[in-house]
Amino acid sequence: MHKYVLFLLFLKGHIVSLEQNNECLVPNQHKLSDDIICGVEYNSSNHQDISDVYNAHSTYATRRTGTIIKDFLLVTVATNQTDGFQRFIRSANVYNIPVKVLGMGRQWKGGDMNYAGGGFKVNLLKEELAKYKGDNKIILFTDSYDIILLAGVDKILNKFDKFDARVVFAAEGFCWPDESLAAKYPTVQRGKRFLNSGGFIGYASEMYSIVTSSEISNTDDDQLFYTNVYLNEDLRNKLRIKLDHKAEIFQNLHGAVGDVELRFKGSEAYLQNTAYNTNPLIVHGNGLSKLVLNSLGNYLAKSWNPEDGCLSCWDNTLLLEDKPVESYPTVLIAVFIEQPTPFLEEFLNKIYNLAYPKNKLHLFIHNFVDYHKELVDKFLSKYGDEYKSLKRIHPGDRMNEKEARELAINYFQMKSCDYFLNLESEAHLDNPHSLRLLIEQNRSIVAPLLLRPYKAWSNFWGALSSDGFYARSMDYMEIIHNERRGLWNVPYIRACYLINGTVINNPETRPSYDYDRLDPDMAFCANMRKKDVFLYVSNRMDFGHLVNADNFDTTRTNSDLYQLFDNRWDWEQRYIHENYTENFNPYKTPEQPCPDVYWFPIVSPRFCKEFIEIMEAFGQWSDGSNKDPRLIGGYENVPTRDIHMNQVGLEPHWMEFLKLFVRPLQEMVFLGYYHDPPRSLMNFVVRYRIDEQPSLRPHHDSSTYTINIALNRPKIDYQGGGCRFIRYNCSVTDTRLGWMLMHPGRLTHYHEGLPVKGGTRYIMISFVDP
Numbered sequence: 147m148h149k150y151v152l153f154l155l156f157l158k159g160h161i162v163s164l165e166q167n168n169e170c171l172v173p174n175q176h177k178l179s180d181d182i183i184c185g186v187e188y189n190s191s192n193h194q195d196i197s198d199v200y201n202a203h204s205t206y207a208t209r210r211t212g213t214i215i216k217d218f219l220l221v222t223v224a225t226n227q228t229d230g231f232q233r234f235i236r237s238a239n240v241y242n243i244p245v246k247v248l249g250m251g252r253q254w255k256g257g258d259m260n261y262a263g264g265g266f267k268v269n270l271l272k273e274e275l276a277k278y279k280g281d282n283k284i285i286l287f288t289d290s291y292d293i294i295l296l297a298g299v300d301k302i303l304n305k306f307d308k309f310d311a312r313v314v315f316a317a318e319g320f321c322w323p324d325e326s327l328a329a330k331y332p333t334v335q336r337g338k339r340f341l342n343s344g345g346f347i348g349y350a351s352e353m354y355s356i357v358t359s360s361e362i363s364n365t366d367d368d369q370l371f372y373t374n375v376y377l378n379e380d381l382r383n384k385l386r387i388k389l390d391h392k393a394e395i396f397q398n399l400h401g402a403v404g405d406v407e408l409r410f411k412g413s414e415a416y417l418q419n420t421a422y423n424t425n426p427l428i429v430h431g432n433g434l435s436k437l438v439l440n441s442l443g444n445y446l447a448k449s450w451n452p453e454d455g456c457l458s459c460w461d462n463t464l465l466l467e468d469k470p471v472e473s474y475p476t477v478l479i480a481v482f483i484e485q486p487t488p489f490l491e492e493f494l495n496k497i498y499n500l501a502y503p504k505n506k507l508h509l510f511i512h513n514f515v516d517y518h519k520e521l522v523d524k525f526l527s528k529y530g531d532e533y534k535s536l537k538r539i540h541p542g543d544r545m546n547e548k549e550a551r552e553l554a555i556n557y558f559q560m561k562s563c564d565y566f567l568n569l570e571s572e573a574h575l576d577n578p579h580s581l582r583l584l585i586e587q588n589r590s591i592v593a594p595l596l597l598r599p600y601k602a603w604s605n606f607w608g609a610l611s612s613d614g615f616y617a618r619s620m621d622y623m624e625i626i627h628n629e630r631r632g633l634w635n636v637p638y639i640r641a642c643y644l645i646n647g648t649v650i651n652n653p654e655t656r657p658s659y660d661y662d663r664l665d666p667d668m669a670f671c672a673n674m675r676k677k678d679v680f681l682y683v684s685n686r687m688d689f690g691h692l693v694n695a696d697n698f699d700t701t702r703t704n705s706d707l708y709q710l711f712d713n714r715w716d717w718e719q720r721y722i723h724e725n726y727t728e729n730f731n732p733y734k735t736p737e738q739p740c741p742d743v744y745w746f747p748i749v750s751p752r753f754c755k756e757f758i759e760i761m762e763a764f765g766q767w768s769d770g771s772n773k774d775p776r777l778i779g780g781y782e783n784v785p786t787r788d789i790h791m792n793q794v795g796l797e798p799h800w801m802e803f804l805k806l807f808v809r810p811l812q813e814m815v816f817l818g819y820y821h822d823p824p825r826s827l828m829n830f831v832v833r834y835r836i837d838e839q840p841s842l843r844p845h846h847d848s849s850t851y852t853i854n855i856a857l858n859r860p861k862i863d864y865q866g867g868g869c870r871f872i873r874y875n876c877s878v879t880d881t882r883l884g885w886m887l888m889h890p891g892r893l894t895h896y897h898e899g900l901p902v903k904g905g906t907r908y909i910m911i912s913f914v915d916p
């Protein structure tokens with residue numbers, strides 16, 4: 147306890163000493179130039195350092211107490227406040243580390259950093275170090291866009307002390323950029339052998355000697371420069387330069403992803419290097435490991451933990467709710483209908499239902515699909531006027547997806563909008579507050595997590611394979627199942643995302659749908675990643691879901707009704723009776739209009755209408771004679787005018803319907819009979835009318851039980867009709883639209899179809915378990 151107090155005093159004294167230096171300005175990420183940013187307390191008490199993760203402070207504090215406390219400064223180079231830079235600064239703030247940023251707002255002169263380059267960084271550092279060369283200051287230099295700090299000053303200094311060096315460089319497993327130098331490196335028994343210049347720490351005087359040891363031009367390679375210093379044995383010994391072979395301080399991820407594990411201790415995530423049993427304090431997504439860093443960054447630096455959930459989600463958010471509606475930002479909703487898509491009607495209605503003032507919304511619709519033309523036209527003629535402006539591209543315009551996307555971006559700028567909501571026809575925003583919530587998240591680009599219901603298919607990828615396609619990240623399943631909720635920096639998003647206008651209006655980051663020969667969606671993401679614009683996906687709330695448009699056969703009448711397998715969730719919303727679940731209410735007894743004849747609401751009025759339309763469009767009603775070539779024996783004892791499900795391609799769907807929606811009701815009312823899946827050979831729609839067949843003579847069904855669904859309404863669509871159970875002298879004539887009668891097929895329930903007196907009556911019949 148005593149030791150711990152000493153440690154706190156030390157830290158406090160340290161920060162005070164910085165403030166007295168008067169170098170430390172209030173952090174303000176907007177006005178960064180060559181200024182220092184202070185470490186500030188990160189907002190809540192949840193963010194206290196956890197001292198038991200790294201057990202080192204106590205010895206450190208004891209040893210240091212009473213000696214002169216040395217100044218410490220973190221120096222970095224960044225010319226732009228990219229998302230990666232903001233993440234870096236955030237981590238510095240979380241751990242109270244003072245940072246000095248060099249080069250902000252200046253033209254980057256270090257060449258393309260995907261190749262050799264970066265001498266510019268050395269020259270900026272040289273300028274800076276000139277100020278401290280005489281001091282005993284300890285300088286930590288790191289890159290910024292691909293660095294996350296994982297611990298405070300005390301832990302970093304403590305580890306540095308243990309090296310017994312004047313300067314320590316990060317190490318990696320690749321000898322880069324000049325492989326031929328590998329042999330000149332001292333051998334190491336354990337650990338990474340080669341220098342990496344993304345992070346190093348040391349005394350200002352020695353660091354100054356290093357950067358002034360020879361000239362370097364801005365476009366020369368910084369890593370090569372430092373490598374040459376290190377490989378010069380005299381300099382190495384004189385300046386006491388060492389490498390951090392075992393990631394005591396610096397963890398480079400490139401080539402070492404397998405060395406590290408993300409772990410949680412208490413309410414904090416930390417990095418465990420399992421190869422060397424160390425807890426690195428600074429992590430660097432060098433080379434090809436940037437995406438791994440992004441993924442780890444979702445947790446590290448107190449971003450997310452299992453107890454508190456997502457802490458970084460609250461950073462920089464804004465609130466629209468308490469603002470007057472007139473001050474809401476303007477949004478372009480850019481809708482892309484690139485392929486025939488089931489349930490498009492609902493999709494469009496959900497756009498209309500977004501809780502956002504319509505006079506702040508512009509609408510752009512690219513419809514590439516003839517099949518949807520009528521629906522889109524209908525929607526726009528009904529609601530189009532309510533939007534601030536409307537731009538539509540018809541299928542007839544034959545504009546391809548890429549052109550349309552570019553046009554939408556131009557239109558966005560022409561209308562000076564603040565936000566761009568990209569919305570593809572499979573993306574259903576079921577939550578009407580989605581748009582506002584996404585804006586309030588205040589990120590460059592943020593997608594709502596959308597999932598195909600009951601499936602693991604979503605609108606984001608947690609990782610990329612080496613060829614740039616989908617790979618499953620360690621946390622993908624937890625995220626899609628909402629076991630982890632938060633805001634996730636991922637390599638690929640699609641279907642629905644909100645882009646902040648600042649991204650579009652910055653010529654450097656303006657969306658482009660061109661990248662090698664990638665599809666527009668992948669090209670968009672690849673370009674954004676390259677520009678260090680983070681792609682976030684949020685599952686902080688439920689936003690909606692994805693429709694599956696893969697196998698949508700539009701040649702059918704009412705094609706959506708054929709979507710039970712691919713889009714069960716949407717299918718149920720549209721086609722199952724809204725009170726279906728009430729059937730299972732334990733406080734209700736099912737209705738029984740006649741003995742052992744049960745009556746349940748099961749399908750929606752919309753189902754009934756579309757179902758009849760399918761039958762009438764097909765039109766080949768049987769002739770009502772005993773000869774029936776559709777049956778195995780070719781003979782029907784009690785013929786009706788009907789159409790079988792297999793004639794209209796609905797047989798498998800109907801079997802699924804029996805299994806999903808009928809069987810549970812049967813099990814509830816006819817106890818002890820269990821047959822899953824139910825079997826049925828006879829599934830058909832019957833048409834009764836005066837001029838064809840108005841009634842059906844008494845008969846048994848060849849079924850264990852029969853279902854009989856009323857597809858239209860007595861007294862309105864037809865007169866007369868109904869079903870009479872002879873043994874009980876009991877008739878059901880007031881049938882209800884979308885309700886199903888369920889009764890035993892044989893022996894007790896001898897029944898007849900009562901005559902229709904006018905109009906046309908339609909019923910759907912299945913003989914279940916013959």
Ligand SMILES: *[C@@H]1O[C@H](CO)[C@@H](O)[C@H](O)[C@H]1NC(C)=O
Binds near residue numbers: 251252254
């Ligand atoms: C970075 O900043 C420089 C100078 O301010 C600017 O020219 C460049 O467009 C910026 N790049 C990005 C990606 O924002």
Ligand SMILES: *[C@@H]1O[C@H](CO)[C@@H](O)[C@H](O)[C@H]1NC(C)=O
Binds near residue numbers: 461463
């Ligand atoms: C929104 O995010 C930007 C960039 O991170 C930040 O500068 C700004 O302060 C944020 N707005 C609010 C209200 O926090």
Ligand SMILES: *[C@@H]1O[C@H](CO)[C@@H](O)[C@H](O)[C@H]1NC(C)=O
Binds near residue numbers: 588589646647648
């Ligand atoms: C988003 O745009 C608004 C202006 O419309 C700006 O104030 C805010 O800082 C931007 N947020 C981000 C994260 O860029």
Ligand SMILES: *[C@@H]1O[C@H](CO)[C@@H](O)[C@H](O)[C@H]1NC(C)=O
Binds near residue numbers: 724725
């Ligand atoms: C569902 O039940 C409610 C309450 O009984 C009723 O008001 C409503 O009309 C029912 N819906 C349909 C489609 O019958």
Ligand SMILES: *[C@@H]1O[C@H](CO)[C@@H](O)[C@H](O)[C@H]1NC(C)=O
Binds near residue numbers: 875
């Ligand atoms: C059958 O019911 C009808 C009306 O409910 C009644 O008029 C008739 O007498 C009944 N027939 C028998 C045989 O009970």
